[in-house]
Amino acid sequence: MKFERYGIGIAKGLRVTFKHLFRRPVTVQYPEQKLHMSRRIRGNELIWDKDKCTGCATCAKTCPQGVIQVITSVDAVENKYVVEKFEVDTGYCISCGLCIEACPYEALYMGYAYERAKYRREDVIQTNEQLLPSADRLRSGYMYPEIAAQLPRQTLLLERITEEEE
Amino acid sequence: MTLKTEPFVLNVGPQHPSTHGVFRMRATLDGEVVVDIEPIFGYLHRGIEKLAEERTYTGVIPLTDRLDYLSSMANNLGYCLAVEKLAGIPVPERAQYIRVIMAELQRIASHLIAVGAFLNDCGAFMTPIVYMIREREKILDLFDMVCGQRLTYNYMRPGGVSQEIPDEFLPALDKFLKQMPGWIDEYDQLLKENEILLARSKGVGTLSQELAISISASGPVLRGSGIKWDIRRADPYSIYERFEFDIPTGTVGDCYDRYRVRVEEMRQSLRILEQARQQIPGGEFRSKVPHLIRPPVGETYAHIEAPKGELGFYLVSDNSIAPYRCHVRAPSLLNVTALRDLMIGWKIADLILIFGSMDICMGEIDR
Numbered sequence: 088m089k090f091e092r093y094g095i096g097i098a099k100g101l102r103v104t105f106k107h108l109f110r111r112p113v114t115v116q117y118p119e120q121k122l123h124m125s126r127r128i129r130g131n132e133l134i135w136d137k138d139k140c141t142g143c144a145t146c147a148k149t150c151p152q153g154v155i156q157v158i159t160s161v162d163a164v165e166n167k168y169v170v171e172k173f174e175v176d177t178g179y180c181i182s183c184g185l186c187i188e189a190c191p192y193e194a195l196y197m198g199y200a201y202e203r204a205k206y207r208r209e210d211v212i213q214t215n216e217q218l219l220p221s222a223d224r225l226r227s228g229y230m231y232p233e234i235a236a237q238l239p240r241q242t243l244l245l246e247r248i249t250e251e252e253e
Numbered sequence: 254m255t256l257k258t259e260p261f262v263l264n265v266g267p268q269h270p271s272t273h274g275v276f277r278m279r280a281t282l283d284g285e286v287v288v289d290i291e292p293i294f295g296y297l298h299r300g301i302e303k304l305a306e307e308r309t310y311t312g313v314i315p316l317t318d319r320l321d322y323l324s325s326m327a328n329n330l331g332y333c334l335a336v337e338k339l340a341g342i343p344v345p346e347r348a349q350y351i352r353v354i355m356a357e358l359q360r361i362a363s364h365l366i367a368v369g370a371f372l373n374d375c376g377a378f379m380t381p382i383v384y385m386i387r388e389r390e391k392i393l394d395l396f397d398m399v400c401g402q403r404l405t406y407n408y409m410r411p412g413g414v415s416q417e418i419p420d421e422f423l424p425a426l427d428k429f430l431k432q433m434p435g436w437i438d439e440y441d442q443l444l445k446e447n448e449i450l451l452a453r454s455k456g457v458g459t460l461s462q463e464l465a466i467s468i469s470a471s472g473p474v475l476r477g478s479g480i481k482w483d484i485r486r487a488d489p490y491s492i493y494e495r496f497e498f499d500i501p502t503g504t505v506g507d508c509y510d511r512y513r514v515r516v517e518e519m520r521q522s523l524r525i526l527e528q529a530r531q532q533i534p535g536g537e538f539r540s541k542v543p544h545l546i547r548p549p550v551g552e553t554y555a556h557i558e559a560p561k562g563e564l565g566f567y568l569v570s571d572n573s574i575a576p577y578r579c580h581v582r583a584p585s586l587l588n589v590t591a592l593r594d595l596m597i598g599w600k601i602a603d604l605i606l607i608f609g610s611m612d613i614c615m616g617e618i619d620r
């Protein structure tokens with residue numbers, strides 16, 4: 088092949104690379120600096136509202152991975168189910184969120200936190216009390232717009248760049 | 254004196270940074286020249302088609318995310334269209350537009366990786382792909398905003414999408430549409446006329462029109478050879494007949510043409526996005542669909558133009574809550590069958606380049 092203008096294309100490309108020297112970096116130093124996650128983040132844990140749950144097990148039937156186990160007994164006096172065990176093996180959970188969508192009583196939520204690595208395999212299986220919401224186990228706004236509205240606004244790379252350039 | 258020579262068998266992959274996944278090629282070399290090549294795959298087989306047979310129709314959607322993991326939204330769309338066709342589920346207007354916006358954003362994201370990886374394989378080490386990953390990150394931010402995940406979206410449902418787009422989505426999309434054309438121009442400035450790139454990719458790995466048709470190639474690989482075939486035009490699904498866009502094609506079908514087709518397609522996707530953004534109506538985001546879908550006995554095939562080509566889902570229903578059979582027509586698998594013809598006679602360094610220009614995704618080939 089023959090190139091008449093040898094070098095011009097390369098010079099053009101290098102100009103772009105050179106421009107980047109003066110742009111602000113777009114990355115952050117992760118463990119020290121943290122961005123706000125999406126308000127609908129499907130973090131790797133489920134949050135369960137014990138009082139709302141009726142033990143209908145719709146979530147367990149919906150879960151494509153079959154990781155939710157609901158064991159109930161019948162309370163003959165009040166004529167309802169009592170949830171004895173609600174267990175999620177988060178090791179198998181693919182965070183698809185279908186259980187949240189299926190729960191007819193709004194008793195199940197996705198977690199907002201995402202740093203949930205565990206040292207022991209047994210810790211991955213979460214039962215009853217371990218699934219309740221608490222200060223560091225916030226609920227995510229996935230399928231719940233009213234919860235999403237209370238969470239901090241997501242940091243967008245899109246906005247970071249425009250603001251700096253303007 | 255004559256030297257005794259013999260062909261040398263070289264294993265490329267399965268763990269090789271340039272095979273884009275766990276793809277293995279057994280290349281027979283004569284010196285530096287490739288004389289034979291045998292693609293071997295199956296290292297990422299997860300039995301998705303079989304798993305689909307024991308899940309509910311909705312439960313299969315997370316599985317489709319894991320087919321071509323660089324374009325999960327397109328996979329969701331293809332599958333949902335097949336279920337809707339099978340069960341006769343209507344889709345509200347607004348949901349159609351949301352779907353188109355997602356599918357086109359996904360096309361840009363997927364092409365960014367395809368182009369970046371191709372340039373990386375050409376020897377433009379890391380710089381272009383890192384720039385492109387930055388732009389892809391902005392799209393992933395948008396997806397994260399609507400569905401809470403960056404890669405496995407699980408967003409579309411038979412009859413619409415899982416939830417309404419948040420209020421901050423459309424303003425963010427506007428910003429993206431304003432910025433993105435400038436970035437694409439910058440990429441062009443970066444490498445379009447680079448002499449080294451031209452020398453390495455022009456005329457290399459030419460896929461003739463006859464071969465492209467006979468292996469039923471699709472997507473940018475087919476269009477790179479100059480055939481104007483795009484499912485969005487040829488067999489419009491969803492609401493694509495309402496949008497105005499061109500189908501970019503190449504001329505000779507070499508690596509450079511395939512690369513250019515992808516870049517031009519990003520521009521066309523932006524055009525579709527602009528129009529969809531203008532036209533998006535209010536209303537429902539999902540029609541009323543029973544929790545467990547039981548389509549009538551029958552079979553159907555629905556196909557879409559996924560970023561990598563024609564993605565089809567063939568579903569058979571026996572009126573139960575799970576598909577009786579779910580087959581995926583994966584574009585990467587059919588495109589990759591051209592490899593042997595393309596590579597024979599080229600040098601070992603071109604092998605990586607030709608392979609990069611095909612843009613395959615192992616998740617989809619092995620399923």
Ligand code: SF4
Pocket residue numbers: 133149150151152153154155175179180181182183184185186187
């Ligand atoms: S998120 Fe998905 S996989 Fe995890 S428990 Fe819920 S339905 Fe099952």
Ligand code: SF4
Pocket residue numbers: 139140141142143144145146147157189190191192193194195
């Ligand atoms: S679907 Fe909801 S109410 Fe029913 S068992 Fe699961 S969490 Fe409880």
